[in-house]
Amino acid sequence: MRFTATPLPGAFELELERHDDDRGYFARSWCAEEFAAHGLPTIMVQGSVSWNARRGTLRGLHFQWPPSQEGKLVRCEQGAVHDVVLDLRPRSPTFLRHHAVTLDAACGNALYIPPGLAHGFQTLVNDTRVGYLMTDFHASGLAAGVRYNDRSFGINWPLPVAMLSDRDRDCPDFDRDAHLLRYGAGQA
Secondary structure, three states: OEEEEOOOOOOEEEEOOOEEEOOEEEOOOOOHHHHHHOOOOOOOOEEEEEEEOOOOEEEEEEEEOOOOOOOEEEEEEEOEEEEEEEEOOOOOOOOOOEEEEEEEOOOOOEEEEOOOEEEEEEEOOOOEEEEEEEOOOOOHHHEEEOOOOOOOOOOOOOOOOOEOOHHHHOOOOOOHHHHHHHHHHOOO
């Protein structure tokens, strides 16, 4: 795997090192030694999948409050997505900045998202499936979201939103003071 640092500290895009032949290709998609060499967690405790029927479906932006240490390794297994990560770590030099990458099943790239970053994606084609590996267990009491189109973040999604959950639609406007207070309380 090739690891490329994104502008957000701790977030990496991963590219497969493919070994092609007449049958197709073979590539390693996960390796604890390679993750450790890049200072990333080597234990994944949960896996999930998100299937999306329609192009333009938007999911996110989701995160878990501290003390959760949920990092995610996200890969598009079928189709393609516009994947966005947003830095919500108050002490980060990139606080409130975002980074986007296209994850495409055909090329097999992935994104490692460290704890403290919100994550969301928009499907670029119909019949898209996204797989996740997580470094911490989901804690429903710590699960949260920020609105995908909040002007505070300036995220440009590539397509009109075709589908969106009520939960994602109803996320409140970002409140910096409330965020800093809640984030700090979770650091104990």
